[in-house]
Amino acid sequence: MALPDLELVERARGGDPEAFRELVVRHQRRVYAVALGIVRDRDLAWDVSQEAFVRMHQHLAEFREDAAFSAWLRRITARIAIDVLRRERPSRRQEVEDVPEPELREAAPGVLSTALGTDPQQTVLRRELSGKLGEALDRLPEVHRAVLVLRELDGLSYEELAERLSIPKGTVMSRLFHARKKMQALLAGYAGIDAPGREGAP
Amino acid sequence: MRCAGAIPLLGSRPGEIDPTEEALLQAHLATCDSCRARLADVEALGVIVRDGLMVEAARRDLAGLADGVMARIPASAWRGERPGALGRARAFLRHHRVLAAASALAPALAALALYLYIDRGSGAGPAGLSVEVTSEDLAAIVLDTSDGPIILVGEGANGT
Numbered sequence: 324m325a326l327p328d329l330e331l332v333e334r335a336r337g338g339d340p341e342a343f344r345e346l347v348v349r350h351q352r353r354v355y356a357v358a359l360g361i362v363r364d365r366d367l368a369w370d371v372s373q374e375a376f377v378r379m380h381q382h383l384a385e386f387r388e389d390a391a392f393s394a395w396l397r398r399i400t401a402r403i404a405i406d407v408l409r410r411e412r413p414s415r416r417q418e419v420e421d422v423p424e425p426e427l428r429e430a431a432p433g434v435l436s437t438a439l440g441t442d443p444q445q446t447v448l449r450r451e452l453s454g455k456l457g458e459a460l461d462r463l464p465e466v467h468r469a470v471l472v473l474r475e476l477d478g479l480s481y482e483e484l485a486e487r488l489s490i491p492k493g494t495v496m497s498r499l500f501h502a503r504k505k506m507q508a509l510l511a512g513y514a515g516i517d518a519p520g521r522e523g524a525p
Numbered sequence: 526m527r528c529a530g531a532i533p534l535l536g537s538r539p540g541e542i543d544p545t546e547e548a549l550l551q552a553h554l555a556t557c558d559s560c561r562a563r564l565a566d567v568e569a570l571g572v573i574v575r576d577g578l579m580v581e582a583a584r585r586d587l588a589g590l591a592d593g594v595m596a597r598i599p600a601s602a603w604r605g606e607r608p609g610a611l612g613r614a615r616a617f618l619r620h621h622r623v624l625a626a627a628s629a630l631a632p633a634l635a636a637l638a639l640y641l642y643i644d645r646g647s648g649a650g651p652a653g654l655s656v657e658v659t660s661e662d663l664a665a666i667v668l669d670t671s672d673g674p675i676i677l678v679g680e681g682a683n684g685t
Contacts, residue, residue: 340598340603343595347591347594348591351591353582356582360578369590376591377597380598432559432563433562433565436568436569437562439572453573453577454577456576456581472578475575480541481537481542503567506570
């Protein structure tokens with residue numbers, strides 16, 4: 324039977340390399356997903372993932388057992404990924420106000436959720452949209468992508484996002500709004516479901 | 526609250542926005558089909574982002590990642606420790622803080638026992654007193670005297 328994370332953490336703290344390796348193998352997929360979601364480069368995401376596990380080892384003694392280990396690890400990963408973006412791609416950083424979006428047509432309200440629905444046959448569309456996610460994320464400015472990935476995959480609150488990204492809470496909300504709006508438009512366009520199906524706002 | 530004010534707040538979690546705004550948002554959602562549909566889109570996008578990133582991550586073979594991590598950690602990090610045994614003991618003590626505190630007294634108790642033992646050998650100790658220090662489990666310290674065993678500390682003792 325697989326040992327729980329906390330048991331492996333304790334063993335790794337005690338110098339057991341196999342316990343540490345098991346932690347890496349167990350969490351590497353999700354760690355890589357967080358890294359890839361933010362940096363959008365497979366090799367860079369690989370490097371970020373490795374660095375995250377190395378730092379995890381360095382800081383194992385600081386891990387408090389009342390916290391969720393996987394969330395703690397993903398936050399280490401996100402911090403490294405953001406640092407990598409800041410360090411390696413400063414020229415590509417864009418602020419919300421600078422983001423051009425002339426080619427995007429706003430998706431009608433409810434078009435995405437309606438298309439996904441609960442019909443089993445619509446799970447095909449869900450898989451198709453999930454497959455297109457990377458393509459859509461690639462088209463987002465980094466500042467929007469980071470906030471969206473950290474919110475949706477890592478579950479960070481507005482306050483945590485503000486602290487992590489060193490921006491005001493209002494900017495977090497603004498970036499999330501713009502990121503979602505663009506992603507909805509892009510995904511609806513990919514799936515051919517962007518025809519307005521409802522009336523606009525009252 | 527109108528749609529323009531509600532839209533930026535969609536997708537917020539309880540407690541993340543001002544309570545007054547939250548109440549206004551809920552009141553607006555109760556009467557606005559469009560904003561309810563927008564909120565459903567926010568939630569659907571969250572599902573797609575989570576699913577999609579895991580699908581993307583699954584496309585890459587991560588078999589060598591753990592080896593790379595292990596290679597970057599100096600071997601000294603693993604040396605000087607007995608893999609498993611010491612870690613398990615630490616884990617046990619960390620989860621049983623009373624026992625851990627009790628076990629911290631063990632050296633002092635051992636020193637006391639040694640003092641009493643030497644003292645008895647010099648003839649200055651209580652006549653006929655037989656003192657022996659033993660440890661049961663990790664922390665229960667028992668003094669066996671001629672008057673019977675005395676439990677000093679510990680949870681694991683069986684009451685002898």
